[in-house]
Amino acid sequence: MTSAIERIILGISLLSAYIGTVAVTNGQSGYITPMSIPMELSGNFMEPRSDHFHSGLDLRTQGQEGIPVRSVADGWVSRIKISPYGYGKAVYIDHADGHTTVYGHLQQLTGKVGEACLDQHYRQKDFSIDWTLEKGALPLKQGEVFALSGNTGGSGGPHLHFEVRRTGDQVALDPESHGIKLSDRVPPEIHGVRLYPLTDSSKVAPYPEKAVGYAAQGSTGKYTLKSTASAYGTVGIAVNTFDRYDSGSAKCGVRMIEVIVDSVPHFSTKLDHVDFNHNRYCNAHVDYALFKSRKMEYHRCYRQPNNKLRIYGKEAPQGRIALAPGQERQVLVIATDANGNKSELRFTLKGATADEAAKWPSAEPQGSLFRYDAVSRIEEDGVRFNLPAHALYDDAYITYARKPAVGRALSPIHVIGDPLTPLHTTGDLSIAVETPKPAKATIVRLDADGTVAGAVGGKHADGWITAPVKMLGSTR
Ligand SMILES: [Zn+2]
Known part of the structure; x- marks a missing residue:
């Protein structure tokens, strides 16, 4: 029989465990949304863009400008940047948890932030400003409105660009892992695979019907290829994959891609941070030619030699798949989105013989x-x-x-x-x-x-x- 005192102690320890859990959650995701309207995306974190990965979330603003923008947590304005390019009118807010939130393409700054900015404009006599503020000069409470959403700078329509950065090194992180919750039960879509020769003697079979890759078939997270993939020698692959959320039709980026060959992990990439010093290497991560010419998002699952991104795993093969003549290797690709929804693509990669490979057409390199x-x-x-x-x-x-x-x-x-x-x-x-x-x-x-x-x-x-x-x- 439990004594009253034991029951009290049990009660206290459960309560403190509960408080402990709540405190941890608050520490990581105590942010509210930057606008009070329902959150809907037109772009997500680290989706490939022209010469860079997108460094934040693009939040729809109901097709209009002028939606009140609020601070996601207590903090202080640390920078105001106004430029005809890039983020247009942008406000940076530092928070005590070591993160900075960034709000871009704003139409106008309001309240005390607007007044302070007007003063700075008079002082500088210039439209463009890049003003760093001292801690405490312009504090904001969680939920305090400081701007209206807009379409300024390099923006193709009204929306709010919202970013979460580590204050210390200004590396951008996924706002979805820092308190911004979006409804997402849809796993990534996988549309195709390309093969790339990784040695001078390697060769890739022509794709069926002059396609630019092997088309994938399937849905709801299970995919295969429509035809057999084959190559000679050592090859790497790229996977055409992207993600969608429950609401809105926008093509967004996946968070992780893993390649497993004959049950052995061969390659992985975790698209979870943007180092602005390395962001142009996005051109090496994706198949640039297909991204530019056809808007296809082929993520390379091997590293081009001059790719300094630190988003890749330490698997020994580094995505190099060696094929002996006649060998069949079983490839599993797993694409995971920001909310843990997964899709799998399974296919056989067939090693061709030298005779077979000799019959494949190959253009003599020019230049x-x-x-x-x-x-x-x-x-x-x-x-x-x-x-x-x-x-x-x-x-x-x-x-x-x-x-x-x-x-x-x-x-x-x-x-x-x-x-x-x-x-x-x-x-x-x-x-x-x-x-x-x-x-x-x-x-x-x-x-x-x-x-x-x-x-x-x-x-x-x-x-x-x-x-x-x-x-x-x-x-x-
Ligand atoms: Zn954006």
Whole structure:
């Protein structure tokens, strides 16, 4: 029989355990939503975008501007940045838990934040400001409205861009693992697989019916491939996968991808943080050419040699799948979304014989081989192109072609490489100019049909005009 005193002690220990659990939850997810309207996404954390991973949530604002925006927790305004580009009007709020929340594309700042910003505008006499504030200068309570949502900066429609960062290193984290809850019972969709030769002797079979990959079939979390995948030698794969939430039709990013070959973990990626210093390596993570040309989200499940992202697991094979002739390997891909919903893709990867592989059509590479880790140059009559080491993510063949000058051009048109070959850093392009007034000459980028797409600029010296370029080929 339990004594009264034992029952009291039991009661207290249960109560304290309960309080303990509540306290932990509060510590991690004590944030409220940044607007009081129902939360619906037009984009989520780390979905691939042009030259970067998205660093926050894009929250719909009912198709309009002017929705009140509030602080998700107690804190203080640490930075106000106003620019015609990027996040437009943006407010950064630091919180005592070591995180900073960021609110972007705002229409206007209101209340004391609006007044303080107006003062700063008068002081700076400039529309664009980037103002760092002292702790305590502009405190905000949880739920306090400080702005109205808008469509400022690089925004394609009214919405609120909301971000959670670690204050110390400004690395962006998933707001969904920091208190923002969204209804999501839908597992990721898997649409296809591509294979990539990872050695000089490896070869990949042509895809069925001139497709760009092996199409997946299935639904509700279980997928297979419509046809047998086959390759010769050592290959890597990329998986076309994305996620959706319960409400809204937006294509969003997955949180994790794992590749298991014959029950052995081969590769994993956890898309759980954005280091802004490395964010452009998104171009190496996805199949850039298909992302740019067809908006397909093929996540590479191996690392291109110049990919410095720290989102990959330590599995020994690092996604390199070796295929002996005639060997059949069982591949399992698991894609997991931000809310733990999982999809599986299972397929057989068949190792071809040398005779079979010899019959596969393969285009002879055109142009000169640029090694990703070496300086590369093109020098032709009237043009020089210098690409530093580590501007490419992998070795690539770069072509050169010359077309006659058009219109008022002072030089022929030089076509260097393909715009679907991504660059991480700029290369130096120099074009010879022979004109009485070279100081007015500038390098311009042309689109594929020869019209001017934009000025690149350039410095003049010794009959040459030189400018840094961060994109190969013509604008598409
Ligand atoms: Zn955004």
